Amino acid sequence: MSALQIDISWSFSLEVTAIQAYRTMDNKQNRNSITSNLGHIARRCLFGILSMGPIPDHIAFIMDGNRRYSKKYNMDEGAGHKSGFIALTTMLRYCYELEVKYITVYAFSIDNFKRRPEEVNFLMELMREKIEGLIEEDSIINQYGVRVHFAGDLKLLDESVRLAAEKAMAASACNSKAVLSICIAYTSTNEIMNAVQQSCEENWDELRILDSCGAAYGLTDYSGNGDTKDRKSIVVTDIEKHMYMKVAPNPDIVVRTSGENRMSNFLLWQSAYSILYSPSVLWPEIGLRHLVWAVLNFQRNEFFVQKKKKQH
Amino acid sequence: MMKISRTLLSRAVALSLNRSTKLSPYYLNHTHNQYLLPNNLLGPSSCFWAHHSTTSANADGNLDKLPLPANLRHELMPRHVALILDGNSRWAAKRGHGPEVGHDAGAIALIEVMGLCAKWGIPVATFFLFSTEDWRRPKQEVDFLMLRFKKLLEDELENFNRQGIKISTIGDTSLLPISIQEVLEHTKEATKDNTKTQVIFAVSYSGKKDIVQACQNISKKVRNGVIEPNEVTENVIERELETKVTSIPSADLLIRTSGELRISNFLLWQLAYSELYFCQTFWPDFGESQFIEALQCFQKRGRRFGKRI
Numbered sequence: 001m002s003a004l005q006i007d008i009s010w011s012f013s014l015e016v017t018a019i020q021a022y023r024t025m026d027n028k029q030n031r032n033s034i035t036s037n038l039g040h041i042a043r044r045c046l047f048g049i050l051s052m053g054p055i056p057d058h059i060a061f062i063m064d065g066n067r068r069y070s071k072k073y074n075m076d077e078g079a080g081h082k083s084g085f086i087a088l089t090t091m092l093r094y095c096y097e098l099e100v101k102y103i104t105v106y107a108f109s110i111d112n113f114k115r116r117p118e119e120v121n122f123l124m125e126l127m128r129e130k131i132e133g134l135i136e137e138d139s140i141i142n143q144y145g146v147r148v149h150f151a152g153d154l155k156l157l158d159e160s161v162r163l164a165a166e167k168a169m170a171a172s173a174c175n176s177k178a179v180l181s182i183c184i185a186y187t188s189t190n191e192i193m194n195a196v197q198q199s200c201e202e203n204w205d206e207l208r209i210l211d212s213c214g215a216a217y218g219l220t221d222y223s224g225n226g227d228t229k230d231r232k233s234i235v236v237t238d239i240e241k242h243m244y245m246k247v248a249p250n251p252d253i254v255v256r257t258s259g260e261n262r263m264s265n266f267l268l269w270q271s272a273y274s275i276l277y278s279p280s281v282l283w284p285e286i287g288l289r290h291l292v293w294a295v296l297n298f299q300r301n302e303f304f305v306q307k308k309k310k311q312h
Numbered sequence: 313m314m315k316i317s318r319t320l321l322s323r324a325v326a327l328s329l330n331r332s333t334k335l336s337p338y339y340l341n342h343t344h345n346q347y348l349l350p351n352n353l354l355g356p357s358s359c360f361w362a363h364h365s366t367t368s369a370n371a372d373g374n375l376d377k378l379p380l381p382a383n384l385r386h387e388l389m390p391r392h393v394a395l396i397l398d399g400n401s402r403w404a405a406k407r408g409h410g411p412e413v414g415h416d417a418g419a420i421a422l423i424e425v426m427g428l429c430a431k432w433g434i435p436v437a438t439f440f441l442f443s444t445e446d447w448r449r450p451k452q453e454v455d456f457l458m459l460r461f462k463k464l465l466e467d468e469l470e471n472f473n474r475q476g477i478k479i480s481t482i483g484d485t486s487l488l489p490i491s492i493q494e495v496l497e498h499t500k501e502a503t504k505d506n507t508k509t510q511v512i513f514a515v516s517y518s519g520k521k522d523i524v525q526a527c528q529n530i531s532k533k534v535r536n537g538v539i540e541p542n543e544v545t546e547n548v549i550e551r552e553l554e555t556k557v558t559s560i561p562s563a564d565l566l567i568r569t570s571g572e573l574r575i576s577n578f579l580l581w582q583l584a585y586s587e588l589y590f591c592q593t594f595w596p597d598f599g600e601s602q603f604i605e606a607l608q609c610f611q612k613r614g615r616r617f618g619k620r621i
Binding site: 092164187188190191193194196197199200201203204234235236239260261262264265268269271272273275276277298 | 330431442470520523525527528530534536541542544545546549573574575576577578583584585586587588589613615
C-alpha cells in the first residue's frame with residue numbers, strides 16, 4: 001500500500017500540472033506536449049497497479065457543479081458548462097485507459113427543463129455541438145472504440161439535438177470496446193414509467209391477438225403447451241428489457257461531484273447496490289485522484305463482499 | 313414538587329446509563345425495562361429523554377409539544393425520514409459478542425429513535441428492519457431477529473399508544489412466521505388511530521420488488537380496461553407502491569449508519585430526491601445526538617429538484 005501511495009502522489013503532481021495546462025490549451029496541441037506524455041506514462045503505471053485488483057465494469061457520473069465553478073472563477077455561466085465538458089472528456093479518457101467498459105453520464109435531466117429558458121437553450125446548443133463533435137474521426141469515441149447510446153425521452157429534445165444524437169448512435173454502432181451512455185432528457189422514474197407502459201402495451205397486444213382467437217381470458221391455453229404460470233403479469237425481466245439503460249449492466253459506482261448527496265432521480269433502479277461516492281470537488285475540477293479513490297473504495301468493498309460470501 | 317423530583321430522578325438515571333455498553337437485557341433473559349424505572353413512577357418521559365423534558369405532561373398523560381433541540385428549525389424538519397439500521401453485527405463483534413447481542417442493542421436504539429420522531433413531530437419514519445436478502449443469513453440469526461421483533465411489538469405496544477405512534481409495514485410479511493404476522497396485525501390495528509407519527513417497518517422488503525408489484529397491479533388494471541397503457545403516469549405508479557400506506561411516500565432524508573455508502577435495495581423510487589446522510593456510527597450507538605446531527609446537516613442542504621434557486 002505504501003508503494004501505491006508513492007506512485008499516486010508522484011503521478012498526482014504531474015497530473016495536476018497536465019490538467020492546468022489542459023484547461024488553457026487546445027486539445028490537439030496539448031496531446032503532443034511533453035507534460036502530457038509524461039502524465040500519460042505515469043497514469044499507465046498507476047493503472048497497471050490498480051488493475052491487479054478488480055476494476056469496476058460500470059461507473060456512472062452525476063456532473064454537478066458547473067455553475068458554481070463559473071461563479072467561483074468569475075466566468076460566464078456558459079463557460080462553466082464548457083469547462084464541464086472538458087472535464088468529461090478527461091474523465092472518459094482516464095476511464096477508458098483503465099478499461100472501464102461502461103460509463104454513464106447524467107447530462108440533462110427532465111427536471112432541468114424547469115430552468116430559465118436562456119440556460120436551457122444554451123445547454124441544448126452546447127449538447128448539439130458536442131454530440132456532433134463525437135462523430136468526428138479523431139474524437140475520443142473513435143479513438144477508444146466506444147459505442148454511444150443516448151438514454152432518455154428523446155422526444156422532449158429539440159429536433160436538432162435529437163437528430164444529432166441519432167446520427168451519433170448510428171455512426172458509433174459498430175464500435176464494441178466500450179459503451180458510453182449519455183442520459184439526456186432522462187429521469188429514472190420516467191424510465192420506469194416508460195418501461196411499464198411498453199410492457200403493458202406488449203401484454204395488451206398479446207391479449208388482443210388471443211382475444212381474436214377466443215383465448216383472451218385464460219380459459220383456453222392457446223399455445224397448448226400446458227404452461228399454467230400466469231404469463232400475462234409483468235415480471236422483472238419485462239421491465240428491464242424496456243429500460244433505456246438496458247445496454248449496460250448495473251453501475252458499480254455512482255459518482256456525484258460538488259458534495260451534494262442525493263440521487264436526483266438518476267438510475268434509481270440500477271443503483272440499488274452501487275457504491276455512492278460524493279467528493280466535494282466541483283465537476284469541472286474533478287481529476288485522476290478522485291477516480292483512483294473511487295476505484296480503491298470499490299476494490300476494498302469487493303474484498304469484504306467476497307469475504308462475506310465465503311462466510312455464508 | 314413531585315414533578316421536579318421526578319425530573320431530577322430521571323436525569324440521574326439518564327446520566328448513569330452508558331449507551332456504548334448497551335448489552336442485551338433480552339439476551340440475558342431480562343426484559344429491556346431492567347434499565348428503566350417503571351413508567352408510572354417516571355411519568356410519560358422515559359429516562360432517555362429526561363435531560364430534554366422542559367414541559368410537563370397534562371392531566372390525561374399526553375405530552376405537550378416539546379421544543380426542538382438546539383439549532384433545529386420547525387419549518388425545515390423533514391416530513392419523512394428513512395433509516396437503514398446497519399452495523400449491529402459489527403458493533404457486537406467489536407465487543408467480542410455474537411450478532412444477536414448487536415441486534416438486541418439495535419432494538420433498544422430503534423425504540424429510542426421512534427420516540428424521538430414522535431417527540432419532534434416527524435410525520436413519517438421508515439425503518440429498514442429486514443430486507444429480502446437478509447433471509448440468506450444464518451438460520452439462528454434470522455430466528456433470533458424474528459423473536460426479537462415479536463418481543464419489541466408485544467412489549468412496546470403500550471408505549472406506542474402513549475407516544476402516539478401509528479405502526480405500518482411494507483414488504484412481504486407473508487414470509488414471516490405466522491405468530492409474528494398475527495402480532496403485527498394486532499399492533500397495526502391497536503395503533504391505527506394514533507396521529508403523532510407514523511412509523512413504517514420495512515420487513516422482508518425489496519425496493520425493486522415494490523416497483524414490480526406496483527407495475528403488476530397496473531398491468532392488471534390495463535388488462536381489465538380500467539386504464540389505457542398511455543394513461544400510466546409516474547403518479548399512477550407511485551400510488552401503487554407499498555408506501556401507499558402513508559400520504560408522504562417520498563423520503564426527504566435517508567440516514568444509513570455504519571459507514572456503508574449504498575442504498576441496498578431500500579426505497580428506490582421513493583428516494584429519488586432524498587438527501588442521503590451516511591454516518592460512521594453503528595446502529596446500536598445511534599441516539600439523540602447523532603439524530604440531531606443528521607437533521608442539522610439536512611437543514612443546511614439546498615434542495616433544488618433540478619431547478620436553480
